Amino acid sequence: DSGVTQTPKHLITATGQRVTLRCSPRSGDLSVYWYQQSLDQGLQFLIQYYNGEERAKGNILERFSAQQFPDLHSELNLSSLELGDSALYFCASSVAMVGGSQETQYFGPGTRLLVL
Amino acid sequence: EDQVTQSPEALRLQEGESSSLNCSYTVSGLRGLFWYRQDPGKGPEFLFTLYSAGEEKEKERLKATLTKKESFLHITAPKPEDSATYLCAVQGRGSQGNLIFGKGTKLSVKP
Numbered sequence: 001d002s003g004v005t006q007t008p009k010h011l012i013t014a015t016g017q018r019v020t021l022r023c024s025p026r027s028g029d030l031s032v033y034w035y036q037q038s039l040d041q042g043l044q045f046l047i048q049y050y051n052g053e054e055r056a057k058g059n060i061l062e063r064f065s066a067q068q069f070p071d072l073h074s075e076l077n078l079s080s081l082e083l084g085d086s087a088l089y090f091c092a093s094s095v096a097m098v099g100g101s102q103e104t105q106y107f108g109p110g111t112r113l114l115v116l
Numbered sequence: 117e118d119q120v121t122q123s124p125e126a127l128r129l130q131e132g133e134s135s136s137l138n139c140s141y142t143v144s145g146l147r148g149l150f151w152y153r154q155d156p157g158k159g160p161e162f163l164f165t166l167y168s169a170g171e172e173k174e175k176e177r178l179k180a181t182l183t184k185k186e187s188f189l190h191i192t193a194p195k196p197e198d199s200a201t202y203l204c205a206v207q208g209r210g211s212q213g214n215l216i217f218g219k220g221t222k223l224s225v226k227p
Contacts, residue, residue, distance in 0.1 A: 002159065033214060043203065043217040056212035090159055094213065103213055104150065107159035
């Protein structure tokens with residue numbers, strides 16, 4: 001158990017809908033990362049938050065957005081869903097010391113999204 | 117552009133048959149190279165972090181090594197429970213901490 005929690009575990013929805021995925025980082029970790037894992041693309045970085053502020057963006061679609069709340073949990077919002085958005089979505093957290101020293105990311109169990 | 121290539125894509129071993137997995141990388145200034153293990157439908161589980169060429173780390177039957185261009189994950193006398201996908205990732209100096217992952221090596225160990 002990494003200490004990172006994600007809900008829900010599974011999500012089935014229809015095209016055009018909007019869903020919210022939730023992540024609680026490990027106790028003491030300030031940085032949260034979101035990744036998407038599909039069969040053909042592997043793990044792809046989406047977005048990073050540090051202590052409530054966006055730090056970096058990867059290959060995140062404009063239909064996707066995220067935020068990190070004062071209690072440090074994070075939500076990933078996916079809207080206007082398409083069939084191709086079906087994937088595993090992982091959240092990871094790290095201590096992320098100020099100054100950007102090397103940091104290990106611990107991953108949650110993921111949310112499996114199926115868009116029908 | 118930072119890039120990670122893992123080989124082979126899949127590896128089948130007999131129990132006790134030692135082997136190595138390869139991770140080749142190109143990155144503009146390596147901050148860290150990470151190895152993870154992932155079981156089907158689960159999140160990646162952290163194994164090792166390597167920071168500089170020549171560094172080695174061990175954990176049970178696994179040993180990770182790092183050169184300036186690649187990393188190896190050596191598996192000594194594997195057991196069926198070592199079956200999983202092993203992921204390699206790099207963190208470059210140009211990033212804010214996000215990881216660039218390879219596509220992984222799927223290891224199967226038969227009894």
